[in-house]
Amino acid sequence: xxxxxxxxxxxxxxxxxxxxxxxxxxxxxxxxxxxxxxxxxxxxxxxxxxxxxxxxxxxxxxxxxxxxxxxxxxxxxxxxxxxxxxxxxxxxxxxxxxxxxxxxxxxxxxxxxxxxxxxxxxxxxxxxxxxxxxxxxxxxxxxxxxxxxxxxxxxxxxxxxxxxxxxxxxxxxxxxxxxxxxxxxxxxxxxxxxxxxxxxxxxxxxxxxxxxxxxxxxxxxxxxxxxxxx
Amino acid sequence: xxxxxxxxxxxxxxxxxxxxxxxxxxxxxxxxxxxxxxxxxxxxxxxxxxxxx
Numbered sequence: 261x262x263x264x265x266x267x268x269x270x271x272x273x274x275x276x277x278x279x280x281x282x283x284x285x286x287x288x289x290x291x292x293x294x295x296x297x298x299x300x301x302x303x304x305x306x307x308x309x310x311x312x313x314x315x316x317x318x319x320x321x322x323x324x325x326x327x328x329x330x331x332x333x334x335x336x337x338x339x340x341x342x343x344x345x346x347x348x349x350x351x352x353x354x355x356x357x358x359x360x361x362x363x364x365x366x367x368x369x370x371x372x373x374x375x376x377x378x379x380x381x382x383x384x385x386x387x388x389x390x391x392x393x394x395x396x397x398x399x400x401x402x403x404x405x406x407x408x409x410x411x412x413x414x415x416x417x418x419x420x421x422x423x424x425x426x427x428x429x430x431x432x433x434x435x436x437x438x439x440x441x442x443x444x445x446x447x448x449x450x451x452x453x454x455x456x457x458x459x460x461x462x463x464x465x466x467x468x469x470x471x472x473x474x475x476x477x478x479x480x481x482x483x484x485x486x487x488x489x490x
Numbered sequence: 491x492x493x494x495x496x497x498x499x500x501x502x503x504x505x506x507x508x509x510x511x512x513x514x515x516x517x518x519x520x521x522x523x524x525x526x527x528x529x530x531x532x533x534x535x536x537x538x539x540x541x542x543x
Contacts, residue, residue: 282510298502301509308513347520351513358509362502457517464524471531478538 264463271460277453281307285446292443298362299443305355307451308348309378311458315345316385316416318462323409326402332473333466335402338409340465342388344458349382364429373422374430381419384412398476 285303292299319341326334356375357367370376388408395401423432436444 286506286510294498296499296502298499298505300506304509304513344520347516351516354512354516355509358505358512362499362505461521461524464521464528468524468528468531471528471535475531475535475538 267460267463270456270463274453274455274457274460277449278457279453281446281449281453284449289442289446290440295363298359301355301359303443303446303450305352305359306447307454308355309352310451311454312345312348312352312381313416313420314455315341315348315458315462316381316413319345319385319409320413320416323406323413326406327410330402332402332470335406336466336469336473337462338406339392339469340462342385342405342409343465344461346382346385346389347461348454348458349378349385353378353382360429369429372429373426374419374428377415377419377422381412381415384415385409388412398473 281303285300289300289303291297319338322334322338322341325331326338356378361367368375388405391408392401392405395404423430439447
């Protein structure tokens, strides 16, 4: 089975799982004891947060591989992982605000480390994409983006562990032991749904980057000839 | 949305619907943008192949 076919299957599976998990989360899972129905937001918020961190972790690995081997494939995958990570990062921030308003009474606070580090993570990786868009030379673009990705990744473990190091508004991570089984199920299904969907989106974004690089490579010799004649 | 005396949040479905709605719009929108960018790149490559034989 070809790589593209496996990726397409992953995408379809992701959509199906996400729809099933959301249905269970919205209509089958019981309301939470204190937060009531508002806790249903967590069935999409937590999977998006997990997978955003995972995408950035993949991007970090691809960036290291790109710097070490200079193979375009790693650069293309890194671009895909960063961009999909940013999309999920935007989602986790928006969902988080929609959860914070009814439960904490505020949309946002700069006094919570998890919120601030999550927003910083978005800014850092959005900056990586902006850097990529501004550098014209393909070799420099790949190197600088990879270095920027490695630097931005410093914030990722901070986002994950900050709730254990500094206690403030955002609660610590829940575990299956601290949750009802009926609540773990939609969370897990959606987590795998977003994971498979992210896989599909990263592959599609990497393919876009591959086509762009192929286009630029063919365009470049012509530019050199024109420059030589001039 | 209101809070019962025991500290239980009652209602809040508008926030739940907004969260799921935003999720759907952003994911579908991003997938759509990827698809259109891929198609555009493909068209540019085909146009150049036509122009240069």
